[in-house]
Amino acid sequence: MPRTPRLVLAALAAAVIATAGCTLPVFAPEDDSAAPATPGGSAPAAVPGTQAQWTSCPEVPQELVGRGASGMTYDCASVAVPQDWNNPQSGKTYDVAMIRIRSDTQTARVGSLLINPGGPGGSGIDTAVYLSYGQTLGGLPTEITDKFDIIGFDPRGVGRSSPVKCISDADQDASFAMEPDPKSAAAFQQAVDLNKKIGAACGQKYGDQLANFSTEQAAHDMDALRTAVGDAKMTYLGFSYGTLLGATYAQLYPDKIRALVLDGAIDPEQDGIASAETQAKGFERAFTNFTAWCKANAARCPISADPRKAVTDALAKAQASPLTGSDGRKATSGWVFLSVISSLYTETGWLQLARAIESLQGGDPDGVFDLADQYADRKTNGSYSNLFDANYAVNCADTSENLTVDKIRQLQGEWRTKYPLFGASMAIGMMGCAFWPGKHDPYPTGAANGAPPIVVVGTTGDPATPYENTAHLASMLGTGHVLTWEGEGHTAYPSTKCIVQAVDSYLIDLQVPQEGLRCPAK
Known part of the structure; x- marks a missing residue:
């Protein structure tokens, strides 16, 4: 039963809705023909290796929570990626949708922060929107939104990105x-x-395409997104299953990493x-x-x-x-x-x-x-x-x-x-x-040789990605550094001041948390 901080974000969304007087989100539809328009659908999808063509999309936060966050600008785009990265010459593609959220007070921009909420199946677009409402509502600290464009994406097969239904x-x-x-x-x-x-219905509808929704394929998509947002190297925040996606990216593209935070670790070797x-x-x-x-x-x-x-x-x-x-x-x-x-x-x-x-x-x-x-x-x-x-x-x-x-x-x-x-x-x-x-199509396991330090965050009371996984993932990657939250629930960031300070210092200044740092529950 792998899940993500979606329930945390649901609580955040409820808080935002309470102030907006609106109702909760429109999710993916019953069939592909009724799929919601891909954000940025008015612009052509970028192909891997090219820059995204962004279009304003204030309708996304409007549909999700009734209003956009104060001082935030929302733009959307998509990237056309090969359905099978092992056979890109086939010409068959999926469109991977993403949203860019930029603060009006952004200064000394570091780059883009790519976010995945996990699942697998969680919408990074929805997550980024929810996180844009600020730390008082459980969202991202202003220290982060003032330094980074926040990039949420729906991985292939999820939400607005050629959804599996x-x-x-x-x-x-x-x-x-x-x-x-x-x-x-x-x-x-x-x-x-x-x-x-259920298996028969999905096989009948998608056939040989089903293998294309693997984590390794999605990790290749992430590098296409990195290029599309214009970053020379990846800065990434992955929760729950997003830690597996990030770990896979680290093994495939270790030289393309600036900073990775993996919160709520999955142990890929299990x-x-x-x-x-x-x-x-x-x-x-x-x-x-x-x-x-x-x-x-x-x-x-x-x-x-x-x-x-x-x-x-x-x-x-x-x-x-x-x-x-x-x-x-x-x-x-x-x-x-x-x-x-x-x-x-x-x-x-x-x-x-x-x-x-x-x-x-x-x-x-x-x-x-x-x-x-x-x-x-x-x-x-x-x-x-x-x-x-x-x-x-x-x-x-x-x-x-x-x-x-x-x-x-x-x-x-x-x-x-x-x-x-x-x-x-x-x-x-x-x-x-x-x-x-x-x-x-199993994902690779092993060391991310050549990668910079990667921060792996674990919560001692985490039910879905138990704390024991944290050290295992850090050790497998070879460059992992464990940060512990002695709290309850699934994932840690941005739960307490101690966790926020440690993660923010790493994301902004590449300052690796002190070895063995344990943050108290409150």
Whole structure:
């Protein structure tokens, strides 16, 4: 269940919307024919090796949050990249969309800061817009926006960049509603059948193109973007899966790097099984941290008597007799479980989870759906962005494994014992790639020989990219330097003054954080 700081950004967006009196974003459409216009669509897409042709696009922040940030200018462009960098002569291309956000107070410009929010499947364009509203709303510090153009991009297959869309809304709903730990043979077979159906639909629509959505292909695109924005070397901020994308770029183009910040590290040397088990461990640890907070804050946490039992009881009751939400959906154990996953991405989500479970106990499941829908990118009309379509496409292209259903069933039982709340679900989550029809295109692993120092940021309470990954990624790259945040939730920057100062000094002045620096939670 790899995700990104999207939930952090959702909170930021909500804060901005509260001041703007508007509603939240229009995401990717149901099919390609209804795709939103690519930002900068009035200008031709640049080809690799040429400069972007920027056009003003104030409509992007307007559509997302109702207004642009004060003192910021928004311009958009796109770059036409080969569908397959191994065969650029084919002439077939994807358009990679990007947005440039420039502060009116920018002075002594350093260059461009390319941002990826992770996922895979997260929109860098949306993320850059949300981050443009300033640090008081959880966005970027003025020290950064005064020195850099902020460049958000949607990687190939994501959002506005030739989006992959092949999972129906009904199948998305069925996937999220499904029992997270299907123990019976019949329930397990339902999971098998649904994943087969999704794989078949995506294979029928995209065929041989599916392998082109790999991380290595997207990393080559990043270098085309570097050229298009006019930078001799790359300055990059990648969150979660964005750390894998950045690490891959570092191995392919080590001499083109100025500065890389990789926040919420993925360990590229782990196989799919090890990665899923690491996440199961990370979510169990984060949930335990939530229960400790809940017990210590009984006045604020309505399920403080026994938080773990309250959640496990809620899952059991939802499985046996799900309540109906105000939109007509049944709050099955799958939706309740997804709300728990969602809540652990930010420490502020803990209180939201406690209240949602209390409301569920009282017969109202809408709080559960609010949390779950934040994670799933589900709109109030029941439609979805293409976040999870792209997530499947990238993850399954990247893997070099061919997992069998029998192996997944075995791991489901083993991990249920080791990680009682999250283990079985993490095993079931690997099933999508077991039935994925596309070819594999694994990303490279190893040292980024010739690269300058790279800062790898880890959060001790991170559920989705557990802290243990941080040192592994830094060591693999060979030039990595670990920066630790002793906090909760997924990713660290720009959470506290200590983290902000360390990262900003590196991005602006190339000052590498002190070796072993650990920033306190507050």
